[in-house]
Amino acid sequence: MKEDNVWQMTLERLDKTMALLGLTPGVQKYLREPRKIIEVAVTVKMDSGDIDIFKGYRIQHNTNRGPAKGGIRYHPQVTADEIKALALLMTIKCAVVNIPFGGAKGGVIVDPKKLSLRELENLTRRYTFEIINDIGPEKDIPAPDVNTNSQVMAWIMDTYSIDKGYSVPGVVTGKPIELGGSLGREYATSLGCVYTILSTLKTMEIDTSELNVAVQGFGNAGYHCARILYDMGFKIVAVSDSGGAILNKTGLDPYLVLEHKNKTKSVVGYKNSEDISGDDLLTTDCDILIPAALENQITEINSPNIKTKIIAEAANAPTTPAGEEVLLENNIFIIPDILCNAGGVTVSYFEWVQGNLSYFWSEREVKLKLRDIMEKAYLEVYKIHKDKKVDMRTAASILGVKRVARAMELRGIYP
Numbered sequence: 001m002k003e004d005n006v007w008q009m010t011l012e013r014l015d016k017t018m019a020l021l022g023l024t025p026g027v028q029k030y031l032r033e034p035r036k037i038i039e040v041a042v043t044v045k046m047d048s049g050d051i052d053i054f055k056g057y058r059i060q061h062n063t064n065r066g067p068a069k070g071g072i073r074y075h076p077q078v079t080a081d082e083i084k085a086l087a088l089l090m091t092i093k094c095a096v097v098n099i100p101f102g103g104a105k106g107g108v109i110v111d112p113k114k115l116s117l118r119e120l121e122n123l124t125r126r127y128t129f130e131i132i133n134d135i136g137p138e139k140d141i142p143a144p145d146v147n148t149n150s151q152v153m154a155w156i157m158d159t160y161s162i163d164k165g166y167s168v169p170g171v172v173t174g175k176p177i178e179l180g181g182s183l184g185r186e187y188a189t190s191l192g193c194v195y196t197i198l199s200t201l202k203t204m205e206i207d208t209s210e211l212n213v214a215v216q217g218f219g220n221a222g223y224h225c226a227r228i229l230y231d232m233g234f235k236i237v238a239v240s241d242s243g244g245a246i247l248n249k250t251g252l253d254p255y256l257v258l259e260h261k262n263k264t265k266s267v268v269g270y271k272n273s274e275d276i277s278g279d280d281l282l283t284t285d286c287d288i289l290i291p292a293a294l295e296n297q298i299t300e301i302n303s304p305n306i307k308t309k310i311i312a313e314a315a316n317a318p319t320t321p322a323g324e325e326v327l328l329e330n331n332i333f334i335i336p337d338i339l340c341n342a343g344g345v346t347v348s349y350f351e352w353v354q355g356n357l358s359y360f361w362s363e364r365e366v367k368l369k370l371r372d373i374m375e376k377a378y379l380e381v382y383k384i385h386k387d388k389k390v391d392m393r394t395a396a397s398i399l400g401v402k403r404v405a406r407a408m409e410l411r412g413i414y415p
């Protein structure tokens with residue numbers, strides 16, 4: 001297996017879970033296969049007047065438990081294999097937190113930093129148009145992911161609505177509040193991640209005061225994780241983005257780091273901090289390490305040098321199987337992505353429910369409902385981890401895959 005092929009790595013983990021569950025070969029075959037793979041050429045008229053073409057994907061892995069659900073990312077390294085893997089993880093993740101969705105993911109091979117705002121809008125609208133027959137509130141509901149945000153969701157919603165002839169807010173989640181977005185959605189992934197960290201500290205009987213945290217990635221997931229933990233009294237000792245990393249053992253103020261990043265486009269060079277390499281961030285001495293950037297960041301190469309007690313996977317698939325083996329040998333507790341970052345899709349589910357009913361909840365209500373779901377899922381996973389003596393990722397996967405397989409069994413195979 002090529003270590004950096006996230007699809008092979010995700011399948012390997014799925015196979016392990018399905019074998020533990022004793023699923024029949026037919027069901028195993030079914031769960032390995034994405035239901036629908038859409039590949040499109042996104043044609044965009046650039047500001048120069050030239051035409052450019054970007055390859056885009058929307059992949060729906062499974063819809064047995066409800067409409068497909070998953071983010072859209074814009075990144076130069078997007079591949080079909082990556083999107084397939086992330087779609088499969090979405091299927092399992094939605095089942096782990098027991099919300100009525102299947103799994104999907106979308107992506108466009110593009111470096112959005114090289115596009116003007118107008119080109120970004122053109123790309124988004126054209127991509128939406130190319131997949132328009134396969135998305136919708138009852139079919140497949142996109143959301144933000146790497147390099148996409150509420151503005152991108154607003155353009156998708158508008159394009160879809162124009163095609164239908166009426167407003168369809170339920171086609172995407174992560175929308176601006178003014179267009180039917182849910183309060184709390186912007187930081188839901190991070191708040192959910194923090195709830196799983198707090199549950200871990202409770203089960204490990206670790207006192208939460210004076211704990212040091214390092215965060216890889218200072219985008220939506222990473223910034224809000226750092227901010228929420230900072231507000232709770234944790235010490236944020238290091239953060240990074242694609243430009244590099246910074247360290248201050250006495251603690252960084254994430255609000256001020258964000259101000260600096262907004263001005264300079266990177267966390268690097270922030271006052272009162274030392275510039276370090278991205279690799280150094282991962283091996284920083286800390287109690288909690290939060291990978292919140294991309295896949296394959298923690299590998300067998302750097303994992304022997306990782307000095308933390310807990311890894312909270314805010315990102316999807318940040319740890320390779322070989323890297324994980326080393327971490328587990330070193331007794332590092334991993335809160336796996338399919339549990340740790342499920343707060344985002346959970347509040348997306350709340351947004352979808354609120355939109356469908358046109359009845360909107362207070363921020364307090366959203367947070368309380370999110371906490372209930374995350375704590376319940378955590379305890380269910382933790383129980384499997386203890387009862388079956390498997391690592392937390394395998395435990396979460398057992399919980400999710402079992403629910404998906406059961407839904408498939410109940411629905412049967414058409415015709």
Ligand code: NAD
Nearest residue numbers: 145146147189217218219220221241242293315316341344
């Ligand atoms: P984002 O685009 O807002 O932020 C990504 C951040 O990662 C940026 O700060 C970028 O500079 C940084 N980055 C990229 N490469 C890096 C590298 N090599 N080293 C250090 N930093 C690097 O994206 P996001 O929405 O925060 O997503 C981050 C991760 O969280 C992804 O894996 C995504 O799938 C996952 N996730 C996001 C959500 C959500 O609601 N946004 C939900 C679930 C999971």
